[in-house]
Amino acid sequence: MPRYHFDLVNTKTITDQGGAELTDDIEAIDSADALARRILDERPELKSRHYSILVTNQDGDEICRLPFEIIH
Numbered sequence: 001m002p003r004y005h006f007d008l009v010n011t012k013t014i015t016d017q018g019g020a021e022l023t024d025d026i027e028a029i030d031s032a033d034a035l036a037r038r039i040l041d042e043r044p045e046l047k048s049r050h051y052s053i054l055v056t057n058q059d060g061d062e063i064c065r066l067p068f069e070i071i072h
Contacts, residue, residue: 003058004028006035009065010050017053025063028055032066040071047071 002024006017017035022028032053040047047068055063 004063005056006032007054008039009052009054029064032064036066036068036071040068
């Protein structure tokens with residue numbers, strides 16, 4: 001199974017949120033959405049500060065960048 005990495009970023013990487021072995025890119029994107037929602041539940045003020053969850057695969061290729069601004 002491929003390994004994906006999740007980072008909290010704005011203009012730079014703020015914190016590595018860890019990695020996970022997931023079946024595919026779609027599951028990684030769904031996991032990023034769930035992670036962003038958990039972070040915003042604890043820190044809602046981050047929504048308006050241009051933060052995103054950056055998802056990369058095991059080769060370092062960007063899979064998606066999920067901006068907090070689009071989370072409802």
